[in-house]
Amino acid sequence: MPTRRLIPDVIKNQDLSCLPPDATVRNAALLMAERRIAAVLVTEGRTLRGIVTERDMTVRVVAAGLDPDVTPLSAVMTAAPDTLEPSASALAALDLMERHHYRHLPVAVDGEAVGMVSIRDLFAVVRTHLEDEIRSREAYMFGSGYSAEATAG
Template sequence: MPTRRLMPDVIKNQELSCLPPDATVRDAALLMAERRIAAVLVTQGRTLKGIVTERDMTVRVLAAGLDPATTPLSVVMTADPDTLEPSAAALAALELMERHHYRHLPVAVDGEVVGMVSVRDLFAVVRSHLEDEIRNREAFMFGSGYSAEATVG
């Protein structure tokens, strides 16, 4: 797979979804529902403090019997999460996420969050690469202008 960088190859024009540590779990749930996302970055200004995911809400809030309306994110977030820099290879992100079993990875520079990559974002990169590989192999095997989709006339 050609080296694709997290920024700008995977993440482009991303609107960050951030809340401060004292925001409630309910605030995070509402933001996730509104933006149709599965994770929120917990920041103080632009400084990354943690991340809260749907899985965190299920395990650390609902299963623990905490009240989402009064529980601050600082209590249930994953503090100081792993990050990668924007210049990191997409493959490095995928390997890190697979090794630690998480689906979202903040992208940061010197502790300042600049993006977040999801396994879905990385899947799109892998899929695109595989499609390109198939097209290139078909062109090599059958010559230019031929493909598996060609019909016999």
């Protein structure tokens, strides 16, 4: 897979979804529902303090019987999460996420949140790469006028 950097190749122009550590789990759930996302960064200013995901809410709040209206994110977040720099490769992110079973990984510079990459973002990069490889091999084997789409009709 060609070297694709997290920023700007995988994610760009991202509007970060951040809440402070004292925000409630309900606040995070409402933000996730509104933006149709599965994770929120927990920040003080732009300084990354943690991450809260749907999985955290299921395991650490619902299953534990906590009240989402009064439970602060600081009580259920993954504090000091692993991060990668914007210049890290998509492959490095995929490897880290696979090893630790993450579906979301913050991107940070000197402790400041600048983005978040999801497994879905990385899947799109891998899929594009595989499609490009197939087209390239088809062109090599059958000539540049050949494609699976042209013969399907």
